[in-house]
Amino acid sequence: MSIRLVFFIVCNILFVNGSNILILATLPSPSHHIWIGAVTSELAGHGHNITVISPDIDKNPPPGIHYILIENQYTDVNRQFLKEMLSAPGATSLIQDALAMFKVRTDICEAQVQTNGFKTLLNYPDNFKFDLIIHDYTCGPCHLPFAHKFKNPPLLGVTGYSNPSFMPLMMGGHQYTAYIPHNALLSDKNMNFLERLTNFPIYGLENVYRQQFFIPAIDTIVQKSFGTNIPSVSELEKRTALAFVNTNPAMDYPAPLSENIIPVAGLHIKDPKPIPSDLKAFVDSSNKGIVIFSLGTNFRSDFLPEAKQKLFLEVFRQFPDYHFLWKFESNLPASNLPKNVLIRPWLPISNILADSKTKAIFFHGGLLTTQEAIWRGVPMIIMPLGFDQKQNLMKTKRLGISEGVDYFSLSKAELKKTLHKVLEDPLYSINALKWSAKFRDQKEKPLDRAVWWIEWLLRNPDCDHLKSPVLQLGFIVGNSYDIIAFIILLVTVILIISLKIFGHCIRKCSRNIYSKETMPHKKFE
Known part of the structure; x- marks a missing residue:
């Protein structure tokens, strides 16, 4: 362990009065760095000590913020897929659009676990105390095993990416496919039947692909660093106590949110400064x-x-x-x-x-x-x-x-x-x-709301009472698909039995109608 790392850890333990917060901000995107940076700076201003592992760093961070750089995330190779998108002869297919980010997230995870920045955090002692972990789940659950390593402090999920379609798999709740179109579709909330007929299976395909292919791929990658005894990242992400979504009803389609999902759209917007x-x-x-x-x-x-x-x-x-x-x-x-x-x-x-x-x-x-x-x-x-x-x-x-x-x-x-x-x-x-x-027109600034809930979670780390019951019930039971399937099966059985009885009655009546007694003039063999 380096002298610099030891010095930093000792200073954290001895001299910091605020809470010790780890931020896993692993998406290589300068705009998302600005977004999460607004939260980071505000928390530091409240006296908290912040450790941020990220592909982006501030050259002169304010006091209380320590960056661990995930290096080499903006190379020409990493940018190549963006160039290819702009040079392509036409748009990709609907299914490619729906599943594109899974490959991006997998590639990012595979690259980041090999970086010095990742290894620096991995070398922290397992008993190092973080009071809270803030996880930017936009890029997937690749870094969530750090929560397990540091003895599962309260976990807060954040994203600058609206309200992701996989949110119910992480936080419970429901996907409102009747009026929330998938990001791959050029439809609004007033979808016609054919649009809804497309929207529903796209959500379903994404869910299946995420759980059956993407999550196992991430598990395989992170087990090489954390060992095979860690829980699946699918289980780790379900430990998320609160989640921020980047939505506001002035822009987004209205959708019910669980009590532990907080809308914070606009938190990165500051009062304007003079133009150069x-x-x-x-x-x-x-x-x-x-x-x-x-x-x-x-x-x-x-x-x-x-x-x-x-x-x-x-x-x-x-x-x-x-x-x-x-x-x-x-x-x-x-x-x-x-x-x-x-x-x-x-x-x-x-x-x-x-x-x-x-x-x-x-x-x-x-x-x-x-x-x-x-x-x-x-x-x-x-x-x-x-x-x-x-x-x-x-x-x-x-x-x-x-x-x-x-x-x-x-x-x-x-x-x-x-x-x-x-x-x-x-x-x-x-x-x-x-x-x-x-x-x-909001009762408080979005950034103030975000910081209040972060500090609320520090004061109330045990808040399972806010979680959606769907998380425990599971996708099928939580959406009553088992009840729907039972009713369909029951109706089908009743219909089949009714048709058999009706057919039997028709045949019996036919035999009676055409019997010797009712048709004496007809010769029967």
């Missing part, structure tokens, strides 16, 4: 306003094929009264840029959204930016690329605050038409401000 002077000058010099163009922190604009880059620039050129701020991670030749387009490798998007001259954001539909746009009251043009982005489009489109374009079939005419529609029709801005007011 060079960007502000470009914004203010526009005639009608500006449009932000960004593909987020995972998909990169410089991953786009050259033909797509040219398409966007040619369309932007046709809106001279608007200026376009494009988050482009490398350089484009200045000669190729229209005068109304400015590229930057990074943009303070949340702050720019708060500027009165921002008229729309054109982006991939990532949830965190979607929430920021709604919070700031800015209309959207969404071009879904994968994951939950189709549903973010459908949710906002039904509110009248967005329009969508298809990345793979996109034409200059379609993009120009959609941009013109959102920018020139004032109804989109009116609706955006209306839903912004609904999103903001």
Whole structure:
């Protein structure tokens, strides 16, 4: 064990007055790091000591936060699947969309257990005391055996990824397939029969694949590090006492939540800061306003094929009264840029959204930016690329605050038409401000709510009374599928018996009708 690690552990034991909290934030995503970072910083401000194992770290963390880096998670090899998605000739199939994240999560787990960061935490003494473990379950249960290693302190699950479809398998509860469409579908809550006929088996397929293939694969990977005596990660995730979901009824479909599932959408949104002077000058010099163009922190604009880059620039050129701020991670030749387009490798998007001259954001539909746009009251043009982005489009489109374009079939005419529609029709801005007011109108700030529940769990570690009974009943009994099956079986048996009795009566009546006594004129052999 290194001297640095020993020193850190001793300091934790001797000098820390707040609770000792371990955060397993293992998803390689800068945007998710920002999301979980809001919680981390606030907890440190409350006097707690935070240990974060993550592929992302802050260079100058505030006092009370210690990072363990999961290194080498942003290599070209790890980014290759994103490049392939943007270069593909067409969209993937519905089943591929539904199951894509399982392969990603498995690959991430396999890579991370071999890192020095993972081994650093693994080398902590088993009796090291953490008062609470916060687990970002977006990336799956790969790191949950650490909860078992550290003697099962209270476990809190968090995600920046809406309300994942696998939540009932982890927390109990139900999947409302009649009106909650799967992320792979371009449907809203008002699904017709055929859409529901597709939605129901997609959920079922995902459940079966997760439990029968994904979970055993993760078990096999983690047993190489933790030993074969650890419980399955499926059992470990069911020990989650509370879970945060990144939802709010101003945007998301209404769905009942168990008492131990807390909605915290918007917790990462802060009061806006001034825009850098060079960007502000470009914004203010526009005639009608500006449009932000960004593909987020995972998909990169410089991953786009050259033909797509040219398409966007040619369309932007046709809106001279608007200026376009494009988050482009490398350089484009200045000669190729229209005068109304400015590229930057990074943009303070949340702050720019708060500027009165921002008229729309054109982006991939990532949830965190979607929430920021709604919070700031800015209309959207969404071009879904994968994951939950189709549903973010459908949710906002039904509110009248967005329009969508298809990345793979996109034409200059379609993009120009959609941009013109959102920018020139004032109804989109009116609706955006209306839903912004609904999103903001909460009894407390989402971050304050999150921290309150975290500290509540520290005060009340034994809170099984909040858990859904479905967790103990199991999927089949908890959803009354056994009762439904019994009733179907009973009705089927009664129907079969009734048909047999009816057939027997018909045959008997027929014999009586055609007997010698009733038909004396007919010759019987």
